[in-house]
Amino acid sequence: MEIATSNIIKSDAGRDSGKLFVVTSTDGEYLWLVDGKSRKVEQPKRKKRKHVAFVAEGTTRLAQKIQHGEHITNSEVRRALAEFREDIQMDQEG
Template identity: 30%
Template structure:
């Protein structure tokens, strides 16, 4: 399904729920239907949001800094996630 196209560190946008229109990073791909997402502001790293893949709009942007920190189990902060999201220019 869609999770084959999803990767840790990828930028996604919520298309349903209370967080509609917000940008997030994928923190973990749980299975083919669910991922854990965080933005460092409303959804912090200590409590990422479990979200269905069908409720996400996928961007072809993978932040390698975030991806490498997650995969190598380096210390990752909410402030770092917020800074990386503000650097993005996602002209649709």
């Protein structure tokens, strides 16, 4: 699966290994990632594609805002990732 803007990914390498991020933009082999907490919208993390794993396609209001180039906030990113974690947890429980 090709990783695109607004997708949710998991870091596979580095200090942030295992953390979930939202892709705010792509540039060749690099992705710009935010999680709203340690990596804010104002200073996204640049990471190589080979060091991340695709988790889910962004389908939330946040994903639509990112795709249309609208301003997003750190709280929106945190909320979207929290909702995604809850969905995953509910799927695993039952």
